[in-house]
Amino acid sequence: MNPIDPQTQGMGLPETGNFKPQLEKRYKIDQVFKIVSWAATFSAIIVLAILLIGVLTEGIPKLSLEFLTAPPSRKAEQAGIWPAFLGTIALLLITAASAVPVGVGTGIFLQEFAQDSKLAKIIEINISNLAAVPSIIYGMLGLFVFARLLEPITGGRSIFSAGLTLALLILPVIIVATRESLKAVPDSIRMAGMALGSTRWQTVRVHVLPLAIPGIMTGTILALSRAIGETAPIIVVGAAAFVPFAPEFSVEGFREPAFTAMPIQIFNWISRPQEEFHAIAASAIIVLLLVLMVMNTTAIVLRNRFQSNR
16 A cells, blocks of 8 residues: 555545656745745835835925915926816816716626626626726717717816716726625625515615625725826816816816816926926825825725724
């Protein structure tokens, strides 16, 4: 009788003539893959650290209250980001208000209520494909639909049109994140709810959705973080590189034709040859990173709170 190898004893496989060499080969391949993965991870961290150190070193000395509250200027020492900062906040509000309800609702319907048909599969495939479409294509679509066809409503090339365009951009990501979060909820929760007499909608609303909210919120914040850094779609829709006045937070203000955002302002300063503008561009990058950190921190806090309540 062949002796039993300790590594194969739990699997009930006796040691054969070629089993042990194959097992050792697999362990070596696993070790190589582990080393390559760690090397790739550390390389990305090193590159990110170099970028952050460069931005922080150059941008922190230029950060001040005047820089945050001043309008842009042709002189670097007088330039600020206030109109671009408020423009970014306005775009974020419009995008979130437009994309989150539609995306979450669509994800809930496709996952919990839609029948398993060919039409549902086609819609699912197309939604996944839309998540990989270049952002400039969404800009062209927004220019045609929101800035031209719906000009009486959106005001043409305005913050309203740009926000709706960004909502289209992140809509597939929110739908996919919602569906994956709902899939992670055990089916026993659904069966238990309906066994107690709840309708399908009551089961989803009371039992399934609260368990899926942390994942949905994480995907939504990541999608909004992508939208806040986009430049090409809003340039196509009509964002300008130099706007000296801040937008008004009202329906009429969102329909004004002149607006800008922080990514466009940063690109404008980076493209100039003067080193002073490069320094304030680094300061604007720091402010944009802080906005992203606040968004992600909010998502983490809310996610942990929902998880603790669960």
